[in-house]
Amino acid sequence: MTFKNITVAGAGVLGSQIAYQIALKGFKVTVYNHHIDTAEKRLHALKADYQHDLHLTDEEFQAGLDNIVNITTDLKAAVADADYVIEALPESLDLKEKFYTELSEVAPAKTVFASNSSSFIPGQLVKYVDRPNKYLHMHFANKIWRFNVAEIMGTNQTDPAVYQEVVDFARAIGMVPIELHKEQHGYVLNAVLIPLLGSAMQLWANGVSDPQTIDKDWMISTSSPMGPFMIIDMVGLRTPYQMEINTYQTTKDPIHQTIADKLKSMIDAGHTGQESGQGFYHYPNPEFEDPEFLKK
Amino acid sequence: MTFKNITVAGAGVLGSQIAYQIALKGFKVTVYNHHIDTAEKRLHALKADYQHDLHLTDEEFQAGLDNIVNITTDLKAAVADADYVIEALPESLDLKEKFYTELSEVAPAKTVFASNSSSFIPGQLVKYVDRPNKYLHMHFANKIWRFNVAEIMGTNQTDPAVYQEVVDFARAIGMVPIELHKEQHGYVLNAVLIPLLGSAMQLWANGVSDPQTIDKDWMISTSSPMGPFMIIDMVGLRTPYQMEINTYQTTKDPIHQTIADKLKSMIDAGHTGQESGQGFYHYPNPEFEDPEFLKK
Numbered sequence: 001m002t003f004k005n006i007t008v009a010g011a012g013v014l015g016s017q018i019a020y021q022i023a024l025k026g027f028k029v030t031v032y033n034h035h036i037d038t039a040e041k042r043l044h045a046l047k048a049d050y051q052h053d054l055h056l057t058d059e060e061f062q063a064g065l066d067n068i069v070n071i072t073t074d075l076k077a078a079v080a081d082a083d084y085v086i087e088a089l090p091e092s093l094d095l096k097e098k099f100y101t102e103l104s105e106v107a108p109a110k111t112v113f114a115s116n117s118s119s120f121i122p123g124q125l126v127k128y129v130d131r132p133n134k135y136l137h138m139h140f141a142n143k144i145w146r147f148n149v150a151e152i153m154g155t156n157q158t159d160p161a162v163y164q165e166v167v168d169f170a171r172a173i174g175m176v177p178i179e180l181h182k183e184q185h186g187y188v189l190n191a192v193l194i195p196l197l198g199s200a201m202q203l204w205a206n207g208v209s210d211p212q213t214i215d216k217d218w219m220i221s222t223s224s225p226m227g228p229f230m231i232i233d234m235v236g237l238r239t240p241y242q243m244e245i246n247t248y249q250t251t252k253d254p255i256h257q258t259i260a261d262k263l264k265s266m267i268d269a270g271h272t273g274q275e276s277g278q279g280f281y282h283y284p285n286p287e288f289e290d291p292e293f294l295k296k
Numbered sequence: 297m298t299f300k301n302i303t304v305a306g307a308g309v310l311g312s313q314i315a316y317q318i319a320l321k322g323f324k325v326t327v328y329n330h331h332i333d334t335a336e337k338r339l340h341a342l343k344a345d346y347q348h349d350l351h352l353t354d355e356e357f358q359a360g361l362d363n364i365v366n367i368t369t370d371l372k373a374a375v376a377d378a379d380y381v382i383e384a385l386p387e388s389l390d391l392k393e394k395f396y397t398e399l400s401e402v403a404p405a406k407t408v409f410a411s412n413s414s415s416f417i418p419g420q421l422v423k424y425v426d427r428p429n430k431y432l433h434m435h436f437a438n439k440i441w442r443f444n445v446a447e448i449m450g451t452n453q454t455d456p457a458v459y460q461e462v463v464d465f466a467r468a469i470g471m472v473p474i475e476l477h478k479e480q481h482g483y484v485l486n487a488v489l490i491p492l493l494g495s496a497m498q499l500w501a502n503g504v505s506d507p508q509t510i511d512k513d514w515m516i517s518t519s520s521p522m523g524p525f526m527i528i529d530m531v532g533l534r535t536p537y538q539m540e541i542n543t544y545q546t547t548k549d550p551i552h553q554t555i556a557d558k559l560k561s562m563i564d565a566g567h568t569g570q571e572s573g574q575g576f577y578h579y580p581n582p583e584f585e586d587p588e589f590l591k592k
Binding site: 141147148149151171176178179180181182184188189191192193194195196198199200202203206207208209213214216217218220221222223224225226228231294295296 | 437443444445447467472474475476477478480484485487488489490491492494495496498499502503504505509510512513514516517518519520521522524527590591592
């Protein structure tokens with residue numbers, strides 16, 4: 001594995017986690033972001049979670065920060081000696097086109113490009129890069145230090161040696177590499193999670209049962225710590241709402257409109273999930289944390 | 297809750313568990329089975345699991361057995377004073393028709409009938425009973441003392457008071473009642489589990505990723521103790537094989553034929569899942585019990 005200098009483009013919620021995790025594992029990291037102060041704030045804000053979950057000392061956390069050698073708004077400077085660029089920009093096709101076009105012009109020939117995109121598969125973005133054999137996707141989950149998977153997906157143009165290098169890099173930064181051998185919308189996790197959440201919402205929208213009962217059945221029967229509606233609360237209701245709208249437009253199956261309507265009325269009432277204090281459960285101290293929840 | 301005398305019809309794997317669990321909770325239980333010795337053997341064989349999982353003493357286990365007051369091949373005698381009959385016979389429509397026709401003739405007017413059927417919804421069986429207002433389904437999971445859900449589903453003819461009585465009875469025997477307000481194939485659990493397993497098998501059959509990698513992604517990302525292919529190994533490969541054959545016949549989507557073919561070649565090789573010593577993993581000591589499994 002030859003990657004040494006890593007550039008993370010975009011210091012949003014996930015971009016800042018990716019940058020810090022890589023730096024913590026000893027790589028030199030440059031962060032490219034439109035606002036330097038926002039990027040700094042996000043990186044420093046990770047301290048509480050990292051210290052709580054991984055028991056880092058102040059010195060250990062700081063050692064990670066010290067490996068973030070540059071935070072810049074200048075893309076050319078950001079990638080001047082980059083072995084690997086991970087793009088974690090917002091999910092806008094225009095924005096990605098603009099970024100990859102510019103990146104292709106300023107990056108050295110050696111640089112491998114990866115997108116963290118959830119919405120797009122690499123085949124949709126590869127046309128904007130000048131080096132399709134060095135382009136693939138590396139997709140992280142929120143709270144990457146705990147849910148430490150890196151889903152890795154190339155196109156049929158991706159050089160297998162580059163793919164393998166990224167797999168090795170994933171291990172080097174503490175991720176479990178999830179290797180995809182074909183392009184797949186939703187990678188592996190969302191490809192299996194979304195049908196589960198969708199069928200749970202169908203039972204609810206059809207009046208078969210209520211979210212709490214569905215969650216209990218799932219949790220008891222599979223020994224899982226979370227039921228489908230707890231997961232939806234964590235993700236936030238807006239994402240499944242948009243998915244159901246999209247599915248209705250494709251399939252015209254009225255159940256998807258029914259689900260979307262029910263989610264919409266919750267969203268309109270401000271009950272958008274965990275972050276708002278209410279979704280299918282109330283937060284903090286949701287009903288399912290009561291030790292009696294699974295017993296009655 | 298007025299149920300006192302309970303009859304369990306069929307002492308197969310699940311029937312014997314249902315009978316013993318009810319007896320352990322202090323109800324008088326009669327078992328109806330074609331072979332008395334088989335029924336006795338199955339009931340006694342539960343001792344190891346109950347003692348291991350629930351830490352019952354010999355005396356406590358025996359107290360449960362003592363509440364099984366009769367094991368008989370005579371249906372009329374088995375239900376002479378039954379408040380509640382739970383049918384756990386094999387999933388054959390002919391067999392269920394014959395049973396409910398005979399049961400309707402010999403059971404007292406007070407007796408409530410429930411089927412543990414997984415394959416049929418109550419609307420498919422209610423025509424064979426003489427008391428549709430006292431008929432519903434109460435569906436248990438294997439190892440009912442651990443996966444202690446009872447999915448309860450009536451028809452639109454089921455008396456709400458009878459439904460409530462069964463809900464209360466479920467709690468009284470240590471189950472968490474999962475109330476379904478409409479008929480639903482697969483109840484709640486299979487209605488959400490089957491789409492998850494199906495989409496995982498699609499990723500495998502399409503060559504997107506391999507079962508072990510898919511399981512790892514699921515387990516790390518949802519903190520679940522089992523991935524989809526571990527669940528399939530536990531259930532056994534024949535059930536998903538038959539489901540994919542059925543789905544192919546309905547949808548003609550070739551992916552279901554591909555999945556069925558891949559499962560078939562494993563089944564033909566004798567790799568039918570956990571019970572055979574091999575499925576997607578090897579047993580005992582499957583690969584996922586290695587502490588390193590989720591780390592690389």
